Amino acid sequence: MKLTKLLERLTYQCKEGTVDREISTLCYDSRKVEKDSIFVCITGVVSDGHSFVNEVIAKGSTVIVAEKEVSVPDGVTLLLVSNTREALAYLSAAYFDYPAEKLKTIGITGTKGKTTTTYMVHSILSEAGIKTGLIGTIETMIGDTVIPANNTTPESYLVQQYFAKMVEDGCTCVVMEVSSQGLMLHRVSGFTFDIGVFTNMEPDHIGPGEHGSFEEYMACKGLLFKQCKVGIANVDDKHMEQVLSGHTCTLETYGLSEKADLRAVDIDLHSKLGNLMVLYKVKGLCDFPVQVNIPGKFTVYNSLTAIAICRHFNISTERIKEVLTKVKVKGRVEPVEVSKKFTMMIDYAHNAMSLQSVLSTLREYEPKRLVCLFGCGGNRSKDRRFEMGEISSNLADYTIVTSDNPRFEEPQDILNDIVVGVKRGKGDYIAILDRKEAIRHSILTAKEGDIILIAGKGHENYQEIRGVKHHMDDRELIQEIVAEMTLEQRNAL
16 A cells, blocks of 8 residues: 555655655554554553654564654655554555545544443434444444454544444444544544534543543543534533533534434333333424333433434334334443343443443332442442442342452452442341352342342443453353253242
């Protein structure tokens, strides 16, 4: 590939050598460099790519892209840019021949709701015959290929590579989660989204290695709306105007407010035969009734967001309604059918804020008892254990404390810390170290009308112990427990 082709949309200074040359591969990982590679020096938290310049040149790299002054020998091209992460995004877009321009691109940002909304949109578009890729917290989906995720928003090179594979696979659309970190680190630079979406804003991801302040967090979220054609925003969120300050896109709003362009009215939190759902009517830009078999007011917002997006694709009302009744997201208040007498759900809630949110949501369905089963990860702040224990004890009637990714700590020590927090609340509790036995206890002691939340792991299918990830999936544990039951126990369900 001609180097000039890669550089056609990039602002740079050629400090050494020539741009009139061929390159073989684009790299930002020194381990992957080969003969005639172009190497982009990325400054990371752990290492700085500029320190690997001599090493990659020895491996055959003939073009170096840097944001700091470095020395290169004769015959090597040195390009200086203001930000190498941003440069990597533009170079990656060119390297894969601008695949975003061959797709309808939808980017969803916000503190909560991104994952569920992306799956709802993916389901609706796919069912309507619009082949759609997905990039998110849980996984990347390209046709039948599923790639587990390491970051909510991958590095820009991977984003463009995934886009290219989607185009090759016949996709015409992609929906993706866009994190504040992804925006701040230019992982989605180099192209313009067709639709950008803002769900909500809460203090989160603030601290060392993340954002220095809530104001910075909001500003990073707002970058999406200077990089999209149509913006869709939650008008009910008090931070919306600040997040969208200086936006350059056409703007639409959704929410429960009368001033929303698309709004939900007549909301009914409904339960039937162990199933929790929401019913409401859409008014404004659309007019039809909606049923979603996922509990909570946040489901109203998530599904309303999906409707606001999908209406731009001229999908029939009946198709949208039908898909929303069937959609579910792995590990996000995911129902697991065990009995018609009680409700069991799996959720990823693994910190105090998310546990409080999901328990408050389930409490609105007025269960006979609200049962919460959870653990806390090892080698993490003890404060999280105390906080989650107290929240569960105050919001749930019965807390079952168990193990969850103890890592390099003793599981019993973690349980003991959680129990300290549980005792600060008012609910009953039991501590059962073995997670399978804890789940078995929750099923065998369930009462008619109970809601049982199994929290913490969600979509995860492993237990991390002493640096080793052992396969373990809450869904599989539940299946095993039911299969191991006596006939009398099954009949009692």
